[in-house]
Amino acid sequence: MSGRSPRRGGSIGRLERPALAGVLTREVINFSSFWRATTFSSTVEPTIYLLAFGFGFGSLVSEVSGYDYVEFVGTGTVATAVLFSSVFPAMFGTFIKYQFQRTYDAILAAPVDTEELVTAEALWIATRAGTFGCTPLLVAMVFGLDPRAGMLLVPLIGFLAGFGWACFGILVAAVLKSIDNFNYVTSTVITPLFLVAGTFFPISNLPEWARVLAQFNPLHHCVELVRHAAFGFEPGTDVLRVLALLGFGLVMWRLAIWRMTKKLVD
């Protein structure tokens, strides 16, 4: 005769620290095997933008919105570094891990659920984005940007924006069926947002519709917060910008979890 086994151990809750730590540990151990290549691309690329725009346009334009142009671009490029080192690893890394390497199948067979998996992945990417985002600032310092105490908040601003972008990237990877389709998102979403963010030129000179749209662009808020961290905060508007980034991160986080759950659990 057979019967049901008595339950041993109680239920396990949501968003548990050991599950998040387990996924993060996997990322850290993996990162140790490819950190050179990732760090290289995540830091050299925005630095080239900084040097090209800074010295290219800088020779034509000495001052923008009251800032020296190299300083303007130097602070703006931080947001570019944050964007590049969060949205692209999230899109491509997530797709490769679930589609080709089947890593997520292995992780979800352990006591980890999709919510924890997505959260830990986004936290890790955001941490990297916050760190890599500082590189252009350091390069700009070499070219004359004065260090200020407020700059110590730049990694946090990068982390906050990077979390939202990482979740956006995970969402894209969960929704699209082919890695080739990422080109549509890059061309129609990321590139326009990247250009209408006040990174290389101020949005104040753009048409009104573009200025209105920029207020819905999380990258623009990241650019402005970094710039204010370097040149002086504007508490009233900066709090709203932080709230905008928090809202962006929160919405993208929940959407990414929803779509990844649909993707990973039949």
Place this chain on the structure above:
Amino acid sequence: MTDLAIDLRGVVKRYGELTAVAGLDLEVPEGTCVGLLGPNGAGKSTTMKMLTAQAIADEGEITVLGHVLPGDSKAARAQCGVVPQLDNLDTTLTVEQNLRVFAHLYRIERSRRRAAIERALGLANLADRRDTRADKLSGGMRRRLLIARALVHQPRLVLLDEPTVGLDPQVRQELWALIDALRSEGVSILMSTHYIEEAERLADTVTIMAEGRAVASGPPSALVAEHVGRDAVEVYGPPARLAEVEREAQDGGFRTRRTGTSVAVLGVEGSNGAHSPPDADGHAGHLALVRRSLADGHRRETNLEDVFVLLTGEEAT
């Protein structure tokens, strides 16, 4: 009364129009190895995915180690080890790093982590390969690493999804020894396979699946005795002759199994080669024909493969 490591009652899983699992009942008593045997598409892998809540059943009840799924799945998974059909190792990490990652994911305390990894390395005989990257390992070693990874936290239940698929016979034997050792330690095992010999060697009981249902369940020897008797006679010949033998045997009440070059007439045991089919009475004429046909055949013991083919209609691997 035996505790159940796995208990499935009337489980149904549909993918659109396709019903992958169609009312499956399955029990895995604690400390036993149950083989889930079936052809490709029988619903074995879907069943495995439902046991880790990576697929959610549309109907029925699933209980794993006393936890009702899918709600309590995470607690069940903490005590399970899963060996997937497809390799999903972190290929750029070393053997030891792969195990360390899963020691964290399975929440092994820091003080016990080192010993757990060493134990898993020893079990899979990979201690001397600890610093080798996974993508530099042979196919057999990678599969051993997958098993070690599933055992690092000393689970009470191990789910093996086609554990030796695609491996050469020698490596398969090595893995069988490893699984057998696990079984002897009292770990509960559910192993899906479409290799008959694997199920016959390792499983205490076998559940044969076809089209999403369990069509037979029991110890291999009992299944053989129940469905195909003790002896079979294999008759070889041209297709027309095989069709004739098959028809005569079936008319005589025997079960048959057709392969490409022969017909096996099943359950032919009886005195002096005089065959005693289940419904021999009143079939004297047919019996005479069958006896004549079987006289040309080669007598052998029946096996689980005969049961598998008979019940699933598929040729065995």
